[in-house]
Amino acid sequence: MTDLDDAYANAPNIPGGTQYPGRWTVAAEAFRARQAGRAELGLPYGKSARQALDLFHPEGTARGLCVFVHGGYWLRFDCSFWSHLAAGPLARGWAVAMPSYDLCPEVHIADITRQIAQAVTMAADRVAGPVALAGHSAGGHLVARMAVPGVLPSDVAARLSHVAPISPVSDLRPLLRTSMNEQFRLDKAAAEAESPVLMRPLPVPVSVRVGGDELPAFLDQARWLSEAWGAPLEIARGKHHFDVIEALGDPASAMVVRLTG
Structure with missing residues (x-):
């Protein structure tokens, strides 16, 4: 175990944390x-089996696409x-990929990062209108990367209406001091090249969300991105890393309303 392993270990620090994936x-x-009838499951966007997405359609013509x-x-x-x-964006008339x-x-x-850019591009080709992005944890990192110039094709980037990193890993350099890096295989240059906090974003509305009961490392990561990008930071009181995303399922939540305009 390295000096930062526990700082970034969510499941052991959340009551009943191991039960969440089953739920x-x-x-x-x-x-x-x-x-049934409004979902397209397993649509391929790349060459490998895991490069596929599920696309859920609302009733009637979609107002836009949320990824x-x-x-x-x-x-x-x-x-x-x-x-x-x-469920939240769908109820407000948006397709969800x-x-x-x-x-x-x-x-x-x-x-x-390149695969997610392909996925967003493919989904945007299938659904007209604005494109809103939300991502959680590592997914928060990935949607933040989509908000950096040159990652998405220019025509897709021009359609971005909102980007919402939730509990994002915005600076990958601390991960160099975790045992997970045996699998990430990051060096300092690679960590810097994938850290949104070190990049200038597109002129797109961005809002950062994090749970008030999250580990200090994730509170820091969210704050760093908020400060680096001049984006508002929402600290969800009483929420931890595994339930901070539940607001996405509620069409009346402030996060869904922000995402879908």
Whole structure:
């Protein structure tokens, strides 16, 4: 164990933390079952099996596209765990895309950034209108990277209406001092090249959200991005790293209202 392993270990520091993936799976499966006829599952956007996304359509013509990128330290999970979080934007008339992606150590984090750019581009080709991005934890890092010039094609970047990193890993340099880096295979240059806090964003509305009960390291990561980008920071009182995303499933939540205008 390295000196920062515990600082970035969420599950052991959340009561019942190991039970959350099972809960997510049950809720996501039930949600997909209710979307019969309005869901396109497993749409490929790249060459590998994990380069695929689920696309949920609202009733009637979509007002825009919301993309949610999952977390898991670029090491675990896929889009099937999070389907229920599409409920909020869907109820407000937005289509929702949820991509999976290849995981470390089979690929590098920079490769995953490129894959998410492909996923956003493919989904944007299928749904007209504005494009809003939300991502959690490692997914928060990935959607922040989409808000940097040159990552998305210019025509897709021009459609971005809001980017919402939730509990993001915005500075990858501390991860160099975690045992996870055996799988990330980052050196200092690679960590800097993938750290949104060191980049200038596109002129797109950005809001950062983090749980008030999160680990200090994640409170810091969210604050660093907020300060670096001049973006508002919402600290959700009483929320930890695993339940801070639940607001996405509520069409009346401030986060969903912000995302979908």
